[in-house]
Amino acid sequence: xxxxxxxxxxxxxxxxxxxxxxxxxxxxxxxxxxxxxxxxxxxxxxxxxxxxxxxxxxxxxxxxxxxxxxxxxxxxxxxxxxxxxxxxxxxxxxxxxxxxxxxxxxxxxxxxxxxxxxxxxxxxxxxxxxxxxxxxxxxxxxxxxxxxxxxxxxxxxxxxxxxxxxxxxxxxxxxxxxxxxxxxxxxxxxxxxxxxxxxxxxxxxxxxxxxxxxxxxxxxxxxxxxxxxxxxxxxxxxxxxxxxxxxxxxxxxxxxxxxxxxxxxxxxxxxxxxxxxxxxxxxxxxxxxxxxxxxxxxxxxxxxxxxxxxxxxxxxxxxxxxxxxxxxxxxxxxxxxxxxxxxxxxxxxxxxxxxxxxxxxxxxxxxxxxxxxxxxxxxxxxxxxxxxxxxxxxxxxxxxxxxxxxxxxxxxxxxxxxxxxxxxxxxxxxxxxxxxxxxxxxxxxxxxxxxxxxxxxxxxxxxxxxxxxxxxxxxxxxxxxxxxxxxxxxxxxxxxxxxxxxxxxxxxxxxxxxxxxxxxxxxxxxxxxxxxxxxxxxxxxxxxxxxxxxxxxxxxxxxxxxxxxxxxxxxxxxxxxxxxxxxxxxxxxxxxxxxxxxxxxxxxxxxxxxxxxxxxxxxxxxx
Amino acid sequence: xxxxxxxxxxxxxxxxxxxxxxxxxxxxxxxxxxxxxxxxxxxxxxxxxxxxxxxxxxxxxxxxxxxxxxxxxxxxxxxxxxxxxxxxxxxxxxxxxxxxxxxxxxxxxxxxxxxxxxxxxxxxxxxxxxxxxxxxxxxxxxxxxxxxxxxxxxxxxxxxxxxxxxxxxxxxxxxxxxxxxxxxxxxxxxxxxxxxxxxxxxxxxxxxxxxxxxxxxxxxxxxxxxxxxxxxxxxxxxxxxxxxxxxxxxxxxxxxxxxxxxxxxxxxxxxxxxxxxxxxxxxxxxxxxxxxxxxxxxxxxxxxxxx
Numbered sequence: 001x002x003x004x005x006x007x008x009x010x011x012x013x014x015x016x017x018x019x020x021x022x023x024x025x026x027x028x029x030x031x032x033x034x035x036x037x038x039x040x041x042x043x044x045x046x047x048x049x050x051x052x053x054x055x056x057x058x059x060x061x062x063x064x065x066x067x068x069x070x071x072x073x074x075x076x077x078x079x080x081x082x083x084x085x086x087x088x089x090x091x092x093x094x095x096x097x098x099x100x101x102x103x104x105x106x107x108x109x110x111x112x113x114x115x116x117x118x119x120x121x122x123x124x125x126x127x128x129x130x131x132x133x134x135x136x137x138x139x140x141x142x143x144x145x146x147x148x149x150x151x152x153x154x155x156x157x158x159x160x161x162x163x164x165x166x167x168x169x170x171x172x173x174x175x176x177x178x179x180x181x182x183x184x185x186x187x188x189x190x191x192x193x194x195x196x197x198x199x200x201x202x203x204x205x206x207x208x209x210x211x212x213x214x215x216x217x218x219x220x221x222x223x224x225x226x227x228x229x230x231x232x233x234x235x236x237x238x239x240x241x242x243x244x245x246x247x248x249x250x251x252x253x254x255x256x257x258x259x260x261x262x263x264x265x266x267x268x269x270x271x272x273x274x275x276x277x278x279x280x281x282x283x284x285x286x287x288x289x290x291x292x293x294x295x296x297x298x299x300x301x302x303x304x305x306x307x308x309x310x311x312x313x314x315x316x317x318x319x320x321x322x323x324x325x326x327x328x329x330x331x332x333x334x335x336x337x338x339x340x341x342x343x344x345x346x347x348x349x350x351x352x353x354x355x356x357x358x359x360x361x362x363x364x365x366x367x368x369x370x371x372x373x374x375x376x377x378x379x380x381x382x383x384x385x386x387x388x389x390x391x392x393x394x395x396x397x398x399x400x401x402x403x404x405x406x407x408x409x410x411x412x413x414x415x416x417x418x419x420x421x422x423x424x425x426x427x428x429x430x431x432x433x434x435x436x437x438x439x440x441x442x443x444x445x446x447x448x449x450x451x452x453x454x455x456x457x458x459x460x461x462x463x464x465x466x467x468x469x470x471x472x473x474x475x476x477x478x479x480x481x482x483x484x485x486x487x488x489x490x491x492x493x494x495x496x497x498x499x500x501x502x503x504x505x506x507x508x509x510x511x512x513x514x515x516x517x518x519x520x521x522x523x524x525x526x527x528x529x530x531x532x533x534x535x536x537x538x539x540x541x542x543x544x545x546x547x548x549x550x551x552x553x554x555x556x557x558x559x560x561x562x563x564x565x566x567x568x569x570x571x572x573x574x575x576x577x578x579x580x581x582x583x584x585x586x587x588x589x590x591x592x593x594x595x596x597x598x599x600x601x602x603x604x605x606x607x608x609x610x611x612x613x614x615x616x617x618x619x620x621x622x623x
Numbered sequence: 624x625x626x627x628x629x630x631x632x633x634x635x636x637x638x639x640x641x642x643x644x645x646x647x648x649x650x651x652x653x654x655x656x657x658x659x660x661x662x663x664x665x666x667x668x669x670x671x672x673x674x675x676x677x678x679x680x681x682x683x684x685x686x687x688x689x690x691x692x693x694x695x696x697x698x699x700x701x702x703x704x705x706x707x708x709x710x711x712x713x714x715x716x717x718x719x720x721x722x723x724x725x726x727x728x729x730x731x732x733x734x735x736x737x738x739x740x741x742x743x744x745x746x747x748x749x750x751x752x753x754x755x756x757x758x759x760x761x762x763x764x765x766x767x768x769x770x771x772x773x774x775x776x777x778x779x780x781x782x783x784x785x786x787x788x789x790x791x792x793x794x795x796x797x798x799x800x801x802x803x804x805x806x807x808x809x810x811x812x813x814x815x816x817x818x819x820x821x822x823x824x825x826x827x828x829x830x831x832x833x834x835x836x837x838x839x840x841x842x843x844x845x846x847x848x849x850x851x852x853x854x855x856x857x858x859x860x861x862x863x864x865x866x867x868x869x870x871x872x873x874x875x876x877x878x879x880x881x882x883x884x885x886x887x888x889x890x891x892x893x894x895x896x897x898x899x900x901x902x903x904x905x906x907x908x909x910x911x912x913x914x915x916x917x918x919x920x921x922x923x924x925x926x927x928x929x930x
């Protein structure tokens with residue numbers, strides 16, 4: 001018998017290998033450090049003068065520019081050296097002023113013909129590229145509470161409309177709101193109104209002393225929905241804000257129930273990133289209190305510019321910023337004053353209309369709510385000892401950013417006037433546009449990896465991979481001679497295929513990922529070793545050479561299959577339940593098993609077939 | 624060359640009781656260390672702040688530790704990171720101000736240039752969440768693996784493989800506990816990789832055992848296992864050899880970030896190789912594996928009730 005593959009099998013193998021070669025190719029082109037310039041607002045056009053100014057600034061500072069490219073919206077200036085990136089950015093930022101967003105970027109250098117067929121280099125994890133990583137926790141409880149506040153305001157308005165007199169009672173321990181009535185009839189009428197107008201509320205009636213009470217809150221399921229919505233909306237808002245930063249390939253991802261991960265590769269200025277992301281701001285629209293309003297229905301707030309005295313606002317919230325669908329800053333055509341044009345979604349528009357219709361001539365305030373980080377010291381008992389622990393926390397600050405007179409009933413579209421400056425108008429528009437948050441967020445985690453550390457990690461990763469590969473190559477040749485050489489060719493193809501698959505799947509390469517690759521190389525040899533030792537055994541048992549090769553592959557296959565499938569099971573489960581580094585490792589491990597199965601069985605077999613397969617006269621095998 | 628009888632069968636199982644004893648001592652020792660001393664949980668699990676500093680000259684970590692303690696920083700871990708010029712400081716709490724203060728403090732007390740290379744604040748509850756997920760993943764993986772082996776081989780084999788696996792991971796973790804090496808997420812990944820490796824090793828031996836039980840009419844279980852182990856010895860050594868070589872390359876050249884991973888894997892491969900030879904097959908003997916368990920595949924599900 002002869003060991004031959006049909007032609008289509010050889011062709012298939014050659015095709016896969018060629019494909020692997022092409023798709024692993026982009027990884028050979030390193031990214032250029034670059035500076036990205038874009039307009040601060042979407043309408044800004046980058047004129048050639050702007051670019052010239054930026055390039056002139058760099059030239060004066062002695063920073064070598066490799067190339068500049070882009071269009072009227074975004075421009076990329078590629079630099080020669082990575083360590084000048086930081087300096088270049090601050091220089092350009094100073095030179096151009098606040099009208100432009102100047103951000104760090106890594107520009108790919110992959111040739112066009114490769115990107116045209118969808119071949120891109122692997123993304124590098126933060127540990128390899130450098131950058132910042134934030135983990136934010138969304139205070140979903142707050143979002144639910146806020147929703148209930150709004151519902152509460154609406155219900156009171158509904159009751160007033162129905163001329164049902166109520167008395168506000170303190171919140172119940174579980175957060176449900178309570179209203180008291182003097183007789184059972186009024187209470188039951190109120191219950192009917194509330195249930196009719198607010199189908200998503202859980203309404204209960206009861207008696208407390210001589211009062212008749214209606215309490216309402218959200219159902220468990222509704223709370224979960226609201227929490228989910230809050231996280232999803234925050235996610236969208238953060239995506240928008242990250243886009244404002246102009247970072248290449250940012251990662252904004254939900255993690256678990258109420259966490260959000262943000263990774264900004266290449267960003268070193270955490271303060272700047274935090275400022276933009278950490279605008280964990282929200283907005284509220286409220287009416288200014290009437291002079292004769294009772295103290296319990298009003299609240300006093302300071303202005304943001306601090307020069308103006310506090311203003312008294314109604315406790316009831318008309319809408320919050322998450323109802324804003326778009327916002328633009330421009331100038332009032334008559335007075336020339338800065339203003340912000342706002343569009344609301346349909347629910348928001350209806351509420352705004354209801355609230356403003358009857359209140360023309362009164363003033364409406366836009367409240368800006370910010371979470372300021374603070375650290376407080378707590379005393380805790382740990383292992384029987386009393387220790388002081390620093391707990392990072394947040395303090396909520398509410399400031400009025402605008403207080404303007406309502407000229408007419410407002411609907412879906414209206415404008416906010418009375419803004420102090422163009423800057424204030426554009427910032428308000430930006431905040432509203434970028435989407436205010438549905439719930440406040442806290443920074444739980446922050447990691448910064450320097451770019452030099454990243455470069456060092458890559459170098460060490462490549463060094464150790466090559467070192468490991470060299471050791472295996474020598475070992476295999478010494479132990480298995482010609483077969484060892486064939487196995488080495490297969491191993492190199494395996495490494496190439498792994499890179500190609502990871503690039504194709506858009507996997508992110510991390511340091512543990514590199515470890516996974518290196519480890520897979522070590523283990524990939526196993527399949528070949530199994531086959532080769534089986535062939536040796538068969539020869540020892542006196543089988544004819546071609547038969548021995550055939551049986552060696554056949555018998556070893558069962559062991560290889562069982563062994564690899566179990567390892568693959570582990571890899572897949574790791575991927576499913578793991579996060580971060582574990583996931584990165586699981587990806588490389590699983591991909592490595594698949595590619596090594598292909599190379600160790602198909603590729604070496606085809607090579608062995610090509611070298612030995614056709615020879616009937618084979619007496620001795622160099623194994 | 625054409626000798627068809629089995630030449631030179633190594634009597635591995637001669638040492639089976641000694642191996643059992645050694646393994647029991649190691650497992651019990653590891654468990655004792657894990658419960659009393661515990662693991663040196665890294666930042667990923669405990670939360671806190673990590674600051675990587677680069678000095679322009681080699682410094683002593685001992686000196687830095689004393690400096691920090693005299694300035695009132697307690698519970699601070701200072702360790703060398705790759706070279707005597709790179710220092711890693713771990714402290715509880717996640718206040719950016721405090722981390723900056725500490726770095727300032729250190730540069731004030733040092734005549735020369737200190738650069739902060741990396742700062743990480745990590746919340747502990749995230750670590751907990753991951754720990755749970757990691758544990759869950761492990762259990763799930765074990766369950767799936769047991770099912771697969773029971774399906775492909777036989778119930779006794781799946782028990783043997785999983786026990787051998789537990790043996791390997793407990794001992795490798797015990798080693799980390801005894802040496803006080805830092806246990807972070809990459810180390811957890813290493814344990815999971817080691818599960819895969821050790822499993823692969825065990826399965827290949829088991830595969831031979833199964834084959835030999837079916838093929839050979841004669842021979843006691845001990846003999847069959849000895850034959851199988853002898854046949855697979857070359858492969859076992861070659862694979863653990865290449866894997867160890869690669870891991871050594873990672874350990875030596877992969878840098879400090881991958882050090883924990885490499886050490887855990889090296890420990891794991893050594894233990895895994897030992898256990899696939901001595902423990903996994905030994906467990907089969909303790910469970911009274913017999914030809915009847917495997918010879919007729921149709922009857923695989925039947926319980927073997929011989930003594």
